[in-house]
Amino acid sequence: MTETTDTSPGWLSRTEIEDARGRLPIVYVNAVPVRVDDSGAVTSVGLLLGVAPDETISRSLVSGRVLYHERIRDALLRHLEKDLGPVALPHVPASPQPFTVAEYFPTPGITPFHDPRQHAVSLAYVVPVTGDCRPRQDALDLVWFSPEEAAGDSVQQEMSGGQGVLLRQALAHAGLVP
Amino acid sequence: MTETTDTSPGWLSRTEIEDARGRLPIVYVNAVPVRVDDSGAVTSVGLLLGVAPDETISRSLVSGRVLYHERIRDALLRHLEKDLGPVALPHVPASPQPFTVAEYFPTPGITPFHDPRQHAVSLAYVVPVTGDCRPRQDALDLVWFSPEEAAGDSVQQEMSGGQGVLLRQALAHAGLVP
Amino acid sequence: MTETTDTSPGWLSRTEIEDARGRLPIVYVNAVPVRVDDSGAVTSVGLLLGVAPDETISRSLVSGRVLYHERIRDALLRHLEKDLGPVALPHVPASPQPFTVAEYFPTPGITPFHDPRQHAVSLAYVVPVTGDCRPRQDALDLVWFSPEEAAGDSVQQEMSGGQGVLLRQALAHAGLVP
Amino acid sequence: MTETTDTSPGWLSRTEIEDARGRLPIVYVNAVPVRVDDSGAVTSVGLLLGVAPDETISRSLVSGRVLYHERIRDALLRHLEKDLGPVALPHVPASPQPFTVAEYFPTPGITPFHDPRQHAVSLAYVVPVTGDCRPRQDALDLVWFSPEEAAGDSVQQEMSGGQGVLLRQALAHAGLVP
Numbered sequence: 001m002t003e004t005t006d007t008s009p010g011w012l013s014r015t016e017i018e019d020a021r022g023r024l025p026i027v028y029v030n031a032v033p034v035r036v037d038d039s040g041a042v043t044s045v046g047l048l049l050g051v052a053p054d055e056t057i058s059r060s061l062v063s064g065r066v067l068y069h070e071r072i073r074d075a076l077l078r079h080l081e082k083d084l085g086p087v088a089l090p091h092v093p094a095s096p097q098p099f100t101v102a103e104y105f106p107t108p109g110i111t112p113f114h115d116p117r118q119h120a121v122s123l124a125y126v127v128p129v130t131g132d133c134r135p136r137q138d139a140l141d142l143v144w145f146s147p148e149e150a151a152g153d154s155v156q157q158e159m160s161g162g163q164g165v166l167l168r169q170a171l172a173h174a175g176l177v178p
Numbered sequence: 179m180t181e182t183t184d185t186s187p188g189w190l191s192r193t194e195i196e197d198a199r200g201r202l203p204i205v206y207v208n209a210v211p212v213r214v215d216d217s218g219a220v221t222s223v224g225l226l227l228g229v230a231p232d233e234t235i236s237r238s239l240v241s242g243r244v245l246y247h248e249r250i251r252d253a254l255l256r257h258l259e260k261d262l263g264p265v266a267l268p269h270v271p272a273s274p275q276p277f278t279v280a281e282y283f284p285t286p287g288i289t290p291f292h293d294p295r296q297h298a299v300s301l302a303y304v305v306p307v308t309g310d311c312r313p314r315q316d317a318l319d320l321v322w323f324s325p326e327e328a329a330g331d332s333v334q335q336e337m338s339g340g341q342g343v344l345l346r347q348a349l350a351h352a353g354l355v356p
Numbered sequence: 357m358t359e360t361t362d363t364s365p366g367w368l369s370r371t372e373i374e375d376a377r378g379r380l381p382i383v384y385v386n387a388v389p390v391r392v393d394d395s396g397a398v399t400s401v402g403l404l405l406g407v408a409p410d411e412t413i414s415r416s417l418v419s420g421r422v423l424y425h426e427r428i429r430d431a432l433l434r435h436l437e438k439d440l441g442p443v444a445l446p447h448v449p450a451s452p453q454p455f456t457v458a459e460y461f462p463t464p465g466i467t468p469f470h471d472p473r474q475h476a477v478s479l480a481y482v483v484p485v486t487g488d489c490r491p492r493q494d495a496l497d498l499v500w501f502s503p504e505e506a507a508g509d510s511v512q513q514e515m516s517g518g519q520g521v522l523l524r525q526a527l528a529h530a531g532l533v534p
Numbered sequence: 535m536t537e538t539t540d541t542s543p544g545w546l547s548r549t550e551i552e553d554a555r556g557r558l559p560i561v562y563v564n565a566v567p568v569r570v571d572d573s574g575a576v577t578s579v580g581l582l583l584g585v586a587p588d589e590t591i592s593r594s595l596v597s598g599r600v601l602y603h604e605r606i607r608d609a610l611l612r613h614l615e616k617d618l619g620p621v622a623l624p625h626v627p628a629s630p631q632p633f634t635v636a637e638y639f640p641t642p643g644i645t646p647f648h649d650p651r652q653h654a655v656s657l658a659y660v661v662p663v664t665g666d667c668r669p670r671q672d673a674l675d676l677v678w679f680s681p682e683e684a685a686g687d688s689v690q691q692e693m694s695g696g697q698g699v700l701l702r703q704a705l706a707h708a709g710l711v712p
Contacts (some may be wrong), residue, residue: 024554025600039251040270066559068653071637071644073217087664091269092218092306096353096637099273100531101630101657103605110605112533119602121561121657123635126272130708165533172528175274175456177468177521182481187624202376205477210504244381247475249466250458274457278709279479281452283429288427290711297381297424299479301457343711350706355646355699396609396626429573447625448574450660452709455629482628531630 021118026123029075030102030163031062032170033084035144036128038065042174045150045167046133047159049065049141059143059158061166063122072096072123084142089131098123099173102166113162126170147176199296206300207253208280208341209240210348211262213322214306220352223328223345224311225263225337227319237321237336239344241300250274250301258305262320267309276301277351280344291340302347325354375461377474380423384478385431386458386519387418389440391500392484398530401506401523402489403515404439405497415499415514417523419478428452428479436483440498445487454479455529458522469518503532555652562656563609564697565596566704567618569678570662576708579684579701580667581693582617583675593677593692595701597656605639606630606657614661618676623665632657633707636700647696660704681710 020026033046047059059064064079066072080090094169102122113122135142149155151171156164172178184247198204211224212326225237242257244250251270258268280300282293291300329349334342350356363472374380389402403415420435429448436446458478460471470476491498505511507527512520528534548549554560567580581593598613600606607626614624636656638649647656669676683689690698706712 010493019557020504024181024558025604027561034272036272039249039255040272042272043667066655068557068559069218069639069641070559072635072655073219077217082694091306093271094212094214094220094306094352095277096635097631098353098631098635099631101606101632103630105603107603111531119605121600121606128269128272132665135339153303158613168534169528169531171458172525174272175467175525178523178528178534198376201424202380203424203426205381205383235526244477246381247461247463248377248381250457252475274459275453275455276457277453278707279428279452281453283425285425289709299422299428301477346712347706347709350703350712351634351644353703354710356702356706390628392628395605395611396628397607398628427573427574433573447662448569449627450570450574450576450662450708451633453707484625484628529631530628 020172025119025121027066028063028104028120029066029072030122030124030166031076031080031090031127032124032167033080033088033090033127033129033142034135034174040125040128042126042147042171042176044144044146045171046084046129046142047141047150047155047167048135048142056157059079059155062127062161068114076125076127076139082124083140084129085132087131087148088129088133089127091128091130093125093127097178098125100124100166102162104161111162112165115161124166124170126174147171147174151176151178185214195334196207200319203297203299205244206241206282206298207244207250207257208300208302208344209254209258209268210302210345211240211258211266211268211311212352216217218306220304220325220349222322222324223349224262224307224320224322224329225333225345226313231327232287235336236338237289237333239341240305243318250346254303254305258307261313261318262307263310265309265313266307269306269308271280276303278302278344278347280340282339289340293339302344302348304352325349325352329354329356365472371531378384381477382473383422383509384419384460385422385428385435386478386480386522387432387436388523389418389436389444389446389483389485389498390530393458396484398482398503398527398532400500400502401527402440402485402498402500403506403523405499405506406492413514414516415453415511416516417519428456432483436485439491439496441490441492442486443487444485444489447484447486449481449483454481456480456522456525458518460517467518468521471517480522480526482530499522503527503530507532559653559655560652561600562597562638562654563600563606563613564656564658564700565610565614565624565661566658566701567596567614567622567624567663567667567676569662570710574662576660576681576705578678578680578712579705580618580663580676580678581684581701582669583677585612591692592694593689595697610659614663617669617674618663619666619668619670619676622663622667623657625662625664627659627661632659634658634700636696638695645696646699649695658700658704660708666667681705683706685712
C-alpha cells in the first residue's frame with residue numbers, strides 16, 4: 001500500500017510496529033477524497049502525488065493506520081487532515097459501513113491488493129471534501145481528476161499496491177464508470 | 179406511507195396517478211434527515227410533525243415520488259427542499275446505494291411497510307443537513323430528536339405505515355442502537 | 357436495457373405498459389448471476405447471449421420488471437428462473453440493499469445507463485447460483501466468463517445500454533478488478 | 535465481546551496476543567448465522583448458548599480473530615466451522631462489504647460495543663447456513679430464534695458487550711424489524 005509516512009504519535013514505537021506488522025493483521029483506513037456537486041454526485045477525485053525513490057511519479061489515496069483506542073471515523077479525520085491540511089472540511093459518512101474492505105497482503109496475488117511491509121485490513125470510504133486542500137507534509141501534492149481521468153490508464157499506471165483498483169471500486173460505488 | 183402531499187408538477191394528472199397506483203409499483207424515495215458532528219457521527223434525527231384527521235400527532239420521514247425522467251438524487255433534493263425549506267443544505271450521499279429498500283404494499287403484513295393507496299418501492303437514504311430547516315408547507319413542523327428518543331416507544335407510536343421501522347433501520351445503518 | 361421479453365402475466369396489457377413507460381419511472385431488477393467457491397468468492401459470471409436484428413452478438417444481465425404487488429426478491433426469482441431455468445438454484449441475498457441502483461433513462465448521457473423505451477429504476481444484485489442453468493426462452497444461451505474476461509473489452513463491447521458498466525460495478529462490489 | 539475461546543493455531547503465543555491486545559486494534563469478524571427461505575428472506579437466527587461463570591445464560595454471535603495472512607472470508611469460514619461444526623454449509627457473501635463495522639472498545643460507552651480485553655474492530659456479516667449445525671466445542675449449543683424473538687427483550691438481555699445491538703443491526707440490514 002503506497003502510504004504516506006505515519007508520523008502521528010501512537011502507542012507503539014517504530015520497532016514494535018515493525019514487529020507487530022509481521023505477526024498480526026493491522027487495521028487501516030483508506031479514504032477517496034472527492035468533490036461533489038449540489039446533488040451529491042461526484043465531479044472529481046483527489047489523488048496524492050509523490051515521487052518514488054527511482055524518481056517516477058506515484059499517486060495514492062489517503063491511507064493510514066487506526067490507532068489503539070481510536071474510532072475509525074477519528075482515524076479517517078486524522079489521516080485526511082494529515083494529507084489534505086486542516087481546512088479541507090471532509091464529510092466522513094454517517095454510516096460505518098465501508099464501500100469495501102481492501103485486504104493488502106505481503107504476498108502478491110491473493111487479493112488485488114499488496115503491501116510488502118504488512119498484512120493490512122483496510123476499511124475504504126468515499127469522503128466528500130468541501131474546503132481548501134493544502135497538503136502539508138512530505139512534499140506531497142493533491143491533484144484533482146475527473147472520474148474519467150481517474151479510471152484511465154495514465155492515472156492507473158501511476159498507482160501501486162492495488163490502489164488503482166480500489167479507486168475504480170470507489171468510482172463504481174459512486175455510480176460512475178469504473 | 180405517511181407522505182406529505184406532492185404538489186410538485188409531474189407528467190401525470192392526479193387521476194392518472196391514482197390509476198397507475200393501482201396497477202404498477204411506484205418509485206419512491208425516503209430520506210432520514212440527520213445532524214452530524216465533525217466526525218460525521220449522527221447526533222440527532224429530524225422528523226416531520228403532522229396532525230392526522232383524528233387530531234392525533236403523526237411523525238414522518240421525508241418521502242415522495244420519483245418523477246418521469248428525474249434522477250433519484252434530484253428527487254431526494256426536491257422532496258428535502260419541499261419539506262425542510264430552501265436553505266436546509268442537504269448532503270445527498272455520493273453513492274446511489276440506498277441503506278435499504280422499503281417495499282410499501284397496499285396489503286399489510288407482507289413486509290413491515292404498508293401504504294393503503296399504492297405499492298411503493300422506496301429507496302431509503304440517511305441525509306445529513308447542515309443548514310437551517312424551515313418547513314414551509316402543509317403546516318408541517320420539523321422536530322429534532324436524539325437517536326435514543328427516535329428509537330424510543332413514544333416516537334415510534336407516532337409513526338405509521340412502518341416508517342418507525344425504517345427510522346430504526348436507518349439508525350442501525352448509522353451504527354447506532356436501533 | 358437489453359432485456360429478454362417479459363412474458364410473465366402482469367396486471368397491465370402491453371398497450372397499457374407502453375403508455376405507463378412514457379410517463380412514470382418503471383421499477384426493475386437486474387441480477388448478475390455468479391458462481392462462487394466454498395469461501396463465497398466469485399469465480400465466474402454468467403451472461404445471457406442473444407443475437408441482435410443486425411446479427412451481431414449481444415450479451416446481457418438478467419433483468420425485468422417488478423410487477424404490482426410483487427416483492428423485489430420474488431421478481432428476482434421469477435426473472436432468474438425465466439432466464440436460467442427452473443433448477444438454477446439462485447441464492448437471492450438476505451438483505452434488500454442492492455449493490456447499486458441503475459437509472460436507465462430514455463435520453464442517453466444522463467447516467468451511464470440508457471433504455472430508449474423507458475425510464476427504468478433498476479435495483480441491482482449479485483446472485484450466486486449453485487444449480488444447473490438451462491436457459492429456456494427466446495433461444496438465449498448462458499455463457500460463463502472468468503471475472504477478468506467479463507471486465508475485458510471483448511465482452512464489454514457486446515453489452516449495450518450500460519449493462520457492461522453495471523457488470524463492472526458488480527465485479528467491484530464483489531472485491532474484484534472492475 | 536463474548537467470544538468463544540479461539541483455539542485455532544495462530545502466529546502468536548497467548549502471551550504475545552495479550553500484549554498486542556493492549557496496544558493495537560485487533561481485526562475481528564462477527565457472523566450472524568441465519569436460515570433463509572427459497573426467496574432468500576431470513577426466517578430464523580442462530581445464537582450460540584453459553585453459561586457464564588455466575589451460571590447465568592449467555593448468548594452470542596459467531597466471532598473471532600482474523601489471523602496474520604488470512605483472508606476475511608477464510609476467517610469467517612474457520613470461525614463458523616469452529617462454532618457450527620463441519621457440515622453447517624455456510625454461504626459467505628460474495629461481497630467483502632460488511633453490513634457494519636462493530637468497534638469494541640475496552641472503555642464502555644464510546645460505541646455501543648465493549649470488550650474489556652481489547653480494542654477489536656469487527657467486520658460483521660449475515661451468513662445463511664443451509665446444512666446441519668452441530669456445535670462441537672466448549673459445550674456450546676446453537677439455538678434458532680425467529681427474527682421477532684431475536685430482537686425481543688428476553689434474548690437481548692442474555693447478550694453482552696453490545697452483541698444484542700449488533701444482532702438487531704443485522705436484522706435491520708436484512709429488512710426486518712430490528
